[in-house]
Each structure stands twice: as structure tokens, then as C-alpha cells.
Amino acid sequence: METMPNWLHKRAYMTPDRIAIVENQNEWTYRDLQRSSLRMANGLKKRGVRKGHHVGFLMANGIETVLCLHALMYIGAVIVPLNFRLTSAELRYQITDAELSFLITDTTYIGKATEAIIETEVSLLTWDRVEPGEDLSEGLQTTIALNQLHTIMYTSGTTGKPKGVMLTYGNHWWSAISSSLNLGLDVSDRWLSAVPMYHMSGLSILLRSVIYGITTVVHSHFDPKAVNESIHKDGVTIVSVVSAMLKRMLDELGSAHYPETFRCMLLGGGPAPYPLLSTCQEKQIPVYQTFGMTETASQIVTLSPEYMLSKQGSAGKALFPSELRIMEDGKEVEAFQHGEIIVKGPTITSGYYNLENEGDSFINGWFHTGDQGYLDDEGFLFVLDRRKDLIISGGENIYPAEIEAALLDHENILDAGVTSIREEEWGEVPVAYVVRKAEHVSEQELLTFLSERLARYKLPKRITFLDELPRNGANKLQRRLLGVKR
């Protein structure tokens, strides 16, 4: 199996009249979506975008982003989704690393985009100003190859530098198929997306909806009240959430219930707290806990419906074509023994862009996630800790090393260590510990300094000044001891 029809092209041919997108009061059929995507693809071609070009998008969640994605797929460009919460400096790093030819932005983010491409050779295109062409598919990519690169998506790295995860059409295709073999597939499904389209969670909804021929209900941002209302009035059957979102939805829902047709609350982004799951159980909300990451093109382990109650807190079992093991010291461990979660399957990235030396995460086809967990005696996965030191704040991944690196850029900082504290609303938030030079520098001064370099959600909730940081004999920072009284 090497090629198949372009997904939107095939879907619009099979079921042109089905509703593809609902956004606010507006509906787009697959025919509408195809026509507009074709027009924008031809428009982008006129502006010089070509097959194989790396093209970033820095756009608000919405129909424009959906059209942009499909237009780029029709052209055969490699899509580089960019997180609009990043600073211009952070964006510039990714834009440069991914070797973008074009950056597509919208009126909301034009300022940040303009700043981000300074001193680069990237051409900036504003979506509104791209003149649509004809809705013809000639010269466009109506057939795709499964091993063709589809996305380079950045994920913060343990080393402090974001890494570009390369995902093929095949990775996304198999992710969609794997999910359907677990969640089932109803042609009348409506999947609500209030998660960012620049993230795996949002992107995967858009891609699988086209493959399935179902409807995506697009929310530009997460508002718990709007989501709850939409579940009722838009006939939503599936929602993708992280714990922090789900908690706010339940708070807002109060004593009300979701309709019976609502069949799946797909819960990712790290282990969920028990009280939250219990509340869902009481309210008969069908929660499917999942485990996955950008490198696995979204969920790779999901709890099957029949075990929702009996295995509460488990992330489930590896999806159909994938496999899962727990390894410690190079050996597979027994049930209930802790170790690193390793996974294998057709959704897993072939590697990071321009980072050959990250190959030690990929051994004999197995991807070493860096996350800790164990399997029970029936093979159900319980995730203990996400990747060493990873902080998950409201679904966004934050690596301490990245914040530490930014702090060390300040001329008055000698040493820096970052860890996290639990927090009600976002799950976790980062906190920093720093060693100053003799010269004085205040917490506020440091925060201002960081805010130019790091997205707001990465800013430490507080900065504590210490005389020295806990380091082991090899001078390695002991992040677990930060904030611990000794």
C-alpha cells in the first residue's frame, strides 16, 4: 500500500452533502470544504507555494485554519503548525529550525508573525489577502503517499530546545483507523474541538473527521459554558479534553447532565485525578482515558469502554495495530513493576527534523517515551509520571530545561532550576529556583525578562532565590529536591 486518494478529495466524492464543519451558526458540507480548499490551494500556488515546501501557519482556531490545512494538503506542502501562545523569539527558533519557505498568518497574529520572521528568509502570507483561485484539482495532489511527510510539529525538548516531530500521512491515517477500532464510528458522529489546531489533539480531530466522514464542531477557544451548550444544541457525540478542561466543564454543568447521544469524553494530556473521574462516573459521563503524545500522532493507548469503571485511572491498552511494554534497565518488567513506557506501531514518528542524534529514543522499532508507568496483571497501563520532569499545565507540555535555559540567558543569573507545583485550575504550574550573582535582580525583573522569551503559560508562578541548587556528585541538577527543605 503506497498511495491512496487525497482524503478530502475522496470524502467530498463519496459523501459531498454531509456536514464537514460547524462553527458558530455556520455549516460547511464536504463539497463546500473541498471547493474552498481547492480555491485556496490554487490561490496559494499563485503566491509561490509548492509541493514539498515547508509552510507554517500561525492562525487562530477556526474555519480558516481548516481550509489552510486542506489547501496545503492539496498542494502537497509540509505543514508546520505553530503555537500562537509562543513569543516571537520562540516562534523564530521553530521557523528557522523547520526551514520554512512560507508562514501563513491571519489578522489576529500578523504582528507576532511579522516579528517572528525578522532576519529570516521566510515569506509571510496573510490568509485574507491570498486571492482564491479556481476550484479545480488539476495540478494539485489528488493522490497521497502514506510515507509522505505531512507535518512537522514542535514539542518542547528535554534539552531545552523544541524538537520538530515529523509525521507522515500514514502516521495520521493509522491514528484515525486505530481510534475508530476502539471508539467505534458512527456516520452521524459530531466531534467537538475546543483544543488548539496547532496541537496534535486538534489537528487529529480535523484529519480523522475527513477520513470518517463525520462533522467537526469547531470552537475557536475553550469556554466551558459554550462547550456544554454546544454538546446539547449541536448534537455533539465526542469531545476531546484534558483534565483541566473537563473539571471546568463539570463545574459549569452543575447538576445538569449531558444528553444520552453524547458517547465519548476523550481525556488526554496526562493522568487524571481520581475525584474528577469519580464525578464523571456519578454523572454517567463516558470518559475514555488515553495516553499519547505528538510522537505517536495522538492517542496510542486508550481505555476500552467496557473497562471505564473497573479500571478507573488506567489509560487502557495499546490500540489495535500498536504495542506497549514497560522496560527497566533494558529488560521488560513483570506486572505491577514500574519502568519506562515504550510503544511500537504505525502511528509513531520516524524521528525529529534535523536531529539524527535523537535516534536513541527509537530502538528496534520501539519508541522510548521517557514516561513512567506500569501494567497491571491484565495488561492495563497506569501512567505514573510523564516524561522525566515534564510539567503539564492545562494540557500544554512544559519542559523545565527550556525555562532554565531562558533564565540562564540573564546576565545576573548563575544557576537556575525549575520544577512544578500542583495547582487547582491548570493541574501543574512551573516554579523556578535561581542563584543570583552578587548584583541585585528582582523576581519582577526576571519575569519581565522571561516574558519576552517564553510563552505566558511557561512563566514560573514564582521565583525563589537560593544560595545554591541541589546538584549530585556529577553536578547534575536534582530537580526533585528543589523546594524540598533540607
Place this chain on the structure above:
Amino acid sequence: METMPNWLHKRAYMTPDRIAIVENQNEWTYRDLQRSSLRMANGLKKRGVRKGHHVGFLMANGIETVLCLHALMYIGAVIVPLNFRLTSAELRYQITDAELSFLITDTTYIGKATEAIIETEVSLLTWDRVEPGEDLSEGLQTTIALNQLHTIMYTSGTTGKPKGVMLTYGNHWWSAISSSLNLGLDVSDRWLSAVPMYHMSGLSILLRSVIYGITTVVHSHFDPKAVNESIHKDGVTIVSVVSAMLKRMLDELGSAHYPETFRCMLLGGGPAPYPLLSTCQEKQIPVYQTFGMTETASQIVTLSPEYMLSKQGSAGKALFPSELRIMEDGKEVEAFQHGEIIVKGPTITSGYYNLENEGDSFINGWFHTGDQGYLDDEGFLFVLDRRKDLIISGGENIYPAEIEAALLDHENILDAGVTSIREEEWGEVPVAYVVRKAEHVSEQELLTFLSERLARYKLPKRITFLDELPRNGANKLQRRLLGVKR
């Protein structure tokens, strides 16, 4: 994507407690199915069956055949399903052509099997006498490769000799996925199989059920009353039928209706008569017309639910990863123009076993079906005629050339031609026209002669004696003129 877990192995790991098989009053969970299959795999191994061996089965439809299939997959043997309606002579041809090492049979067909392997080196195993081993997977195939040969399945050839269609794990996998993207997939689905397991139709139900994690309701043979009752009492949601079966089911159903949970009557095996479809429409039976063949690992074109009424009589559009065209004189034709149906996609066979020279059916990845049809202006396929001269009798394919060859084997037959007549119960039945030598031979004598060589369903309904057969200038038999008064 090269490998994935063995399907039953993975399914039993994911959802061991789901019901895999219902047969009469008996139920098998996926755990049961796995354990019994493992035991039989180890039992067969002890009898010498090895990975890569070609192993035929000549068994009645039932749980034993299901176990046999999974045991052979666990071993990694190539499965050669044999039609128990064939004569020993017909079977011997396929057994020899497929280079079987083993033939597995049951108490019902032991006589026919014993006769079939005379003068071959095939080892005969009787299912009941294979002693089960332990239910351990060590040394068995818990991982499969998608390009691994799974089946050699015989289909009658236009040349009079059956051809062994080679199908890989990947062909079957993609067939299951393609179907689910069209019909949807509900974890509570129950698929009734009253079609032969040695046929693509029956085999595909067994394989896709394991991939989906749904239940197969097994009927050993087709009895319209039993099927109608089973739809009600076993909670059946999907049934695979051919027109002749559906007609008898409707006759038996009378004024009654199927329950609302029954969601799909998958209708294959040739174009369906309009009156039949109209009756289904009146009775609100959701009929999905399909087009497919052994070479495409079952359906490759299916009518999507929303077009069931507006495109009555159409076989629909090519399933998601597949493509469809109409060709005439080497060129793709316009809408409504007739031509040969050609298809492309991941379910299509790589070819026939030991028949390199049949390669002209496969051109640039496109399989030329030999069937005639046209597309309407929205791309819906209407099948006009199955492969040149193909007779479809109650869902079984019959090639005139095969019957003609058998007739010509008789010492008193000079020439023979076979065509078909429409018939109420089976759709079509073969009729023969022969030229005798001077010496007398009766119709009854010829039928007795044929019945030793041909399966009962292939026997001509009548044999007409002529002085000569219609042949064209190149002396080619004009089958269309047989029976036409000139």
C-alpha cells in the same frame, strides 16, 4: 507499516470478554476463541503443520472452521479454503495447483477429502482427531506482516480452470478498514454469516469481526426462516446476502419487519433485481448494494447509506482507499458510457498462484475486472454484466468454459457451448448445447458423466443437442447466440 499484532491475539488481549462467536445456543468470548485456537495451533504443529505450509480446509461452516482458520494464522500457514460443493475431481485440481502440504477436513467431508487426495502427496488431517496442545503462544505467530500471504482462494477462470487468488494479511486488513469507513462500526454490532466460510463473503466476516471486536453469528447453512429468527433473537445488526438469499428471506418474512436495531443488509454477488430492492424499500430494510470479487478481497464498491433510495440499483462508489474507473479501448470513458470496470486499491490481489501470464489483468496498479458497467454523472457505479459469460447462480460464480471443458471430456461429444437462463430461485442457471458424434449419448448419460466432475450447482439445467454450434469467422464460440433461433 510492516507488521502488527496477530489479530485474534490482539483482540483477545484488548477485549477478552466480548462475545466473538454465537452458534446455535453457544457463545464463545474472544478469550475462549483465543484459547481454543492456540490449543489447536499447537495440536496442528505436533502433526507437522508449519509456518509457510499451504494448508487446505474442507469443512462444514461452523465453529470448527473458525478455530481452524485462527489456528492456521497462529502457525503462519497459508490458508486454502476449499468449496465442499465441488467434486473430488475438482478438489484434486485445486489441491494440486495450490501445492498443499496438508488438507484439514471434518467428519462430514472426510469421504470427499480422502478421494480428493488420491495420487497426491497431501497429508490428510481430521479436525476431531487432532489432539489439542497447550494454550500457549510461544513459537506461534503473535505478529503478522501485512505483505504476508494469508489465503489462496480459488475462483473459476474464464479459461475453464480455476485460478488461485493470492490474498495477503494486508488485503484482508484493508478490506475490513474500508468497509468500516463506509458502514460505520459499533462495538455492539453482530454480523450474521450464513454464507460459506470457504468463500470471500464468509471468510471476510470472520476476519473483520476479530479486527472490529464484534460478534459473528454463525449459521452452518442458509435457511431463510432460521436467519430471520436469528436477526430477531440474536440481536443481529448486519447480514451478508446475495439476491437469491434476500428474496427467500423476504418471502419467509411475509408481512413482518426486521427490528430497528438491524442496520445493514449487505447485498453482493451481482446486480440486484429492481422488484427486490423496491420491496426492501417498502419494508424499510437498509440494503447496501456492493460490488466486489475474490480478487478485491470482497466489496470494493458500496453504496453509502444516504444514497440507498436516490441511487437504487447502483453499487455505489469505491471505498475510501480505493479507486474506480470505466475503460473502453484503453481510454477512460465519460459518464453514462459503458465499458470495463477497473479498480485500484490496497485490497486487490497481487495475482494468481503460479499464473504469471495472467498479468494482463493488472496494469499500472489497476485491476481489470472484466465486468461491464458505467458511472452516472455523480460517479455512481451501475454494473451491467459481470465478467464476460459469467453465470451467477445463488451467489456462486460459474464459468461456462469450465462446464464446456468437462463436456468435451466425454468421448461422444464433438462440441459444447454453455450459457445461462434466468431462473426464479437462483437468479441464473447454466444450460448446455452440445454436438454429438454419430454414436448415441443421452442427456441423462451426460449429466451422470458431469456429476462426477462438476459440483452440483454447475450442472446444466438442460442439455440441448444441436448439429452445430454458432461460431464466428475465427471459429470462436458465440455463446450469446446459443439458444437463439436463427
